[in-house]
Amino acid sequence: MQIIFEYHDVQASDSLETLAREKLENLGDKYDMVIRGDVFFKLENTTSNDTGKICNIRLSLPGPRLFAESSHDNFVDSLTESIRDLERQLQKRKEKMKSF
Template sequence: MKKTMTIRFEYHEVQASKRLEAFATEKLEGLFNKFSMIIRADVFFKLENTTSDETGKICSIRLSVPGPRLFAEVNQDDFMNSISETINNLDTQLTKKKGKMTNF
């Protein structure tokens, strides 16, 4: 039986978007294929009032994995950029975690 990962989306001050969910799901599935230890992902989209054109769209992702949860958050000008950068941060964290796990 193939393992699956549960993904939950939450929106704060942001309209729900199938496009954002599809993009985030695609990126998360890439992580899951690389690191099958991921059990669940909680994805949060938030808008922040800011004076800069380069920030304001925040993507936070919390991953449930064996041991402490992993978390990353990025604030960019566009949700797609925020998702991509957050996934990159989590990839780095997962690579470090996998290196520390002996029976993986």
């Protein structure tokens, strides 16, 4: 699986990329239909201290793309929640494909 990282108003981080790559490759091993993952990290000014560090992930696979976004006080939590959301979406897609 090809993985592309983009940063908006955020300094690039090797540790974040390593963690994201590891989690996405696990998804790719489990769901071989995934072709590519685009990961976006960005900062947003918010009034809450619990949000503002956003992780968006878009997965390319046959059919419509899958997308997940989350905002927490750190990028690791945002990444983890986005991956969890994508796993649920992939499971639904896989079940739908089995029924055809």
